[in-house]
Amino acid sequence: MKNQYHILNGDCLRQQFPKQIDGEVIVARECLVDGEVESDSLDELFKVRAKFITVYGDYSIEDYYSKSVSEFEKIQKIPKRTEINLWFEDDLFCQVNFWFSINLILNSVQDCNVFLIRPTVHTQYGFGGLNEFELIKAFEQRTQIIDIEKIASLWNSYQKNDTKKLIKTAKELEAEFPFIYKAVEAHIDRIPNENNPGRPIQSLIEIMKELETESFVPVFREFNKRESIYGFGDSQVKRLLDEIKNNR
Structure with a gap:
């Protein structure tokens, strides 16, 4: 069996993940698209997020560390010379979590091959609208990510609210990953100004x-x-x- 890991975009995908696909499963259990993300370190980010997450009412600070941070720590412990498959969709919610996960991989895992798996048919239901056969097909059509540093930098720009750099990087990636630019545009469109609430x-x-x-x-x-x-x-x-x- 290959030394293979799968980082999923949520628990729904974990529940329907095909047993025929080998490897360890990790869930990126976050919603970094919502709330404060600015921080000077990963530990500080987790503290900021743990405090924010309580606004949802049914997720405590303790829950955040046991259910979310624990999964990101698994990413940090992935051994070198492995295959890492990231299962993320094109929407902004998924993309911000994807950028963060790539950034975490870049700073934690050495000498790995990283791949992106996206739904073969893009609808509002994402992976949730695919059956087992379609999920396997999506995996077989995965795309290797060569320029990990550039995608990882999207997280840094998002975290600092550097919209100019976000746009610049998204345009540089647009030929290969056009969906990133669309997500960045959507993020910028939601920023309120004098004439529009976002x-x-x-x-x-x-x-x-x-x-x-x-x-x-x-x-x-x-x-x-x-x-x-x-x-x-x-x-x-x-x-x-x-x-x-x-x-x-």
Whole structure:
């Protein structure tokens, strides 16, 4: 059996992960797209994230260290001369976690071959819309990542909110990874300015107006149809809706 590791984008994929594919499974159990990420070290980042994660109510600081940090520590302990497969989708939620995971690999694992696996058909359901055969096919069509440093630098730019460098790097990668540029654009579009609260909030305001309701389920469903590029789950959308209501 190959010395092979799989870093998955969530527990849903872990539950449906094909048994025919060998290797150790690690889950990137985070939502780095939401909340504070600025820090001077990895330990400090985990402290910042552990504190933030409690806003979701059902995930404590202790949970964060036992369920999230423990998985990232597994990445740091991957031995050299291995194959690392990253299973991530194109939306911003997945991409930010992907950039962080690549950065962690770059700084922790020596002499490894890194591959990216994406859904063969890109819908709002991502890997969740694929059956076992389709997941195996996606794995067989994986893409080797040669320029790990450049993708890893996306995390550094995102963490520092350096949008100019994010755009520059995304354009340099666009020929091979066009989905990265689209995710970076979506991130920049969500930054509020004097005239606009940011694309996700503006979209939610328009959806509530068009549907004539503030009920979460229909608004969340429509948001995911229109703004699948963000990959937000119910927790992220609920936070945005609460922000809209509190600002009225």
